[in-house]
Amino acid sequence: MDKKNILLIVGSFRKNSFNQSLADYIAETLKNEANVEFLDYKNLPLLEQDTEYPTPEQVIDIRNQVRKADALWVVSPEYNGSYPALLKNVLDWLSRPEKPFDRETPTVIAGKPVTVSAAAGTTEGKFVRENLSTLFSYIRMNPMPGNGAGIILPMEAWQTGVLTLTDEHKEIINRQVKDFLEFISK
Numbered sequence: 194m195d196k197k198n199i200l201l202i203v204g205s206f207r208k209n210s211f212n213q214s215l216a217d218y219i220a221e222t223l224k225n226e227a228n229v230e231f232l233d234y235k236n237l238p239l240l241e242q243d244t245e246y247p248t249p250e251q252v253i254d255i256r257n258q259v260r261k262a263d264a265l266w267v268v269s270p271e272y273n274g275s276y277p278a279l280l281k282n283v284l285d286w287l288s289r290p291e292k293p294f295d296r297e298t299p300t301v302i303a304g305k306p307v308t309v310s311a312a313a314g315t316t317e318g319k320f321v322r323e324n325l326s327t328l329f330s331y332i333r334m335n336p337m338p339g340n341g342a343g344i345i346l347p348m349e350a351w352q353t354g355v356l357t358l359t360d361e362h363k364e365i366i367n368r369q370v371k372d373f374l375e376f377i378s379k
């Protein structure tokens with residue numbers, strides 16, 4: 194069977210982001226089973242309806258990257274019990290019709306399988322994962338049931354600024370990788 198294309202979307206641009214480290218591990222774990230890419234959306238403008246059309250170049254570009262993907266995997270920090278604004282911005286852009294007022298043509302994310310992982314405090318990113326799952330359904334994506342998986346950032350990560358995944362973290366992610374590959378193969 195052909196390998197699926199999985200596009201990772203990381204909800205932090207921070208240098209040494211813990212969630213980027215987690216996403217790197219996910220990509221590494223997936224790489225024998227799937228083609229993995231990261232969505233580059235650093236230069237995406239803020240969605241503001243007066244400048245939504247004609248569609249900015251950067252938006253056309255991210256829509257094309259998403260169109261090519263069989264599935265999306267969001268890896269996000271938790272900000273105040275929810276998702277960071279930059280993640281909401283990219284998902285808002287992707288949720289909009291490519292032509293003004295076109296309610297007939299499905300958006301690039303309609304029906305797209307998706308899951309979420311989070312590296313966070315003691316919540317294991319429970320709230321960001323729940324809120325993202327609600328958002329995914331609202332914008333007609335196809336979230337894997339169960340609100341994804343989260344890891345608790347160890348004290349050492351806060352102290353050193355570097356996330357070293359423990360065996361327990363890896364086990365959590367390995368299980369999610371297996372479940373997601375199964376979910377998207379159906």
Ligand SMILES: Cc1cc2nc3c(=O)[nH]c(=O)nc-3n(C[C@H](O)[C@H](O)[C@H](O)COP(=O)(O)O)c2cc1C
Nearest residue numbers: 205207210211212213270271272273274313314315
């Ligand atoms: C605005 C803001 C709100 C935050 N709220 C939460 C929170 O609700 N839960 C949590 O676990 N961490 C929270 N944090 C801490 C983040 O988990 C921490 O900054 C983490 O390093 C961000 O992920 P990153 O390393 O991938 O950038 C918050 C951080 C910021 C900047």
